[in-house]
Amino acid sequence: MAPAELAADACQAVDAILRSARGFERLDDWRDRLLDGLAAAPALPSRRRAALLLRLGLIALLRDGDCATARLTFGEAITLVEDERPGNLLLALRALAGVVDSLAGRLVRADVQLSDAAFCCLGSGGSALARGWLDGALALNRLFRGDAAGALEILADSEAALPPQGPAGLLPPLLCLYAAALQGCRDQVTALSGRIARTAIPERLTLLQAGRHFVLGVAALRGGEALRALVHAEESASAGARAGARLAVQLAALLQVQAMADLQRVDEARARLLHSCPDWTALGLDQLALAGRLELAQLVAGSGELDRARQALAEARALLPLGETLRPLHRGADWLPGLELKLDGHSPSTSGAPPHVRIHTQGEFIVEIKGRRLYDRDWKGQRTRSLLLALIGEGGYKVPVERLSDLLWPDSDGDQALQNLKVALHRLRRLGCAQDEAQVNWVHVKHGRVSLSRSLCWVDAHESVTDLEPPR
Secondary structure (H helix, E strand, O other): OOOOHHHHHHHHHHHHHHHHHOOHHHHHHHHHHHHHHHHHOOOOOOHHHHHHHHHHHHHHHHHHOOOHHHHHHHHHHHHHHHHOOOOOOHHHHHHHHHHHHHOOOOOHHHHHHHHHHHHHHHOOOOOOOHHHHHHHHHHHHHHHOOOOOHHHHOOOOOOOHHHHHHHHHHHHHHHHHHHHHHOHHHHHHHHHHHHHHHHHHOOOOHHHHHHHHHHHHHHHHHOOOOOHHHHHHHHHHHHHHHHHHHHHHHHHHHHHHHHHOOOOOOOHHHHHHHHHHHHHOOOOHHHHHHHHHHHHHHHHOOOOHHHHHHHHHHHHHHHHHOOOOOOOEEEEEOOOHHHHHHOOOOOOOOOOOOEEEEOOOOOOOOEEEEOOOOOOOHHOHHHHHHHHHHHHHHHOOEEEEEHHHHHOOOOHHHHHHHHHHHHHHHHHHHHHOOOOOOOOEEEEEEOOOOEEOOEEEEHHHHOOOOOOOOOO
């Protein structure tokens, strides 16, 4: 058989394995045949060579988790066909290049190039399938940039663009599940997860099972269920390993670290980070490496190792491509500003950076600390909650301690009521803090008056904390 025919057979075999979403270890042999085809047939037309390189890039990305090699491979393929009229091959390569750029932390670059590629689809430049893959890449980019609502908007029409069966058809619901998890939409998470499970589990699509467990773990993490997040992360890593997809295993490793950190399993989380961070860096998965160093900074800061935490934060910033914004993965809006405030004494992100504490009183009473919502089990006694409500109700600024103690303990004598208030204030400041973590003084007492810190606390009822406390 001629080299060109052998290469074509190899492409078909690789495509069949990828569609099966499992057994990726079989790709190792076919990779060698693809490389042999490229070497034995240097006169192959550009499109044929680009098609071989596309499969090689997919193997590097999914099988090896090697973002750096995949990026170079997709880039080489794009140069072979970028002067042609945009078609399915070029659009698929652009989409995959956007995915690897996003994984490498080049989020702005990926967004610009994917948006340009999407305009090519407005005419007759690509099939519905190609448009679906581009939409998926754009949505993933939005999710990494913290714009879950934007991702859902992109995905709104994508399900009709992809075939109903197989992994490709489940890409939009899987990304919608990711977006819903980041937004905390529990009903949507449950519905989409069940839909994916009904196909992925009976058909043994282990790669999609890995993706489903990963996103369910993210949802649990954002919902304050760290143990459930850890179980899903472990299931994701196991399914990814069974699929032979190292990229899925690497993604699950970050989620495992985050869940361990929230469970205060500090030694395990640090050990896992020290093992995984060098791999992420070597593989070009800088988005994971950056997030991992931020998690390490938070972990060691909580243990009182502030210098080590500052070093980890500096390492995260050093990984950031020029012009990009520092962002954690799977954490709330207040998480990073809180870390920066703790280590640097200020938040360098923007003047409009989210505060340490966000309090919503209109409708449901919701308190978020460092981006994590407090649930009933998180409050350290009902009087702690009552104290915060009373403080907000009194305006939040320079409220006399006697006024608060009278409101909360009307039947106690003065000294006992003031002692009860001190205990409740201490518990209020400790909300959201790990056992060994230094508290953030977002509620302070001065000259016998209690105030919410304008730089650390936002209350919707007050519209802006700047109205609560004048500059000092």
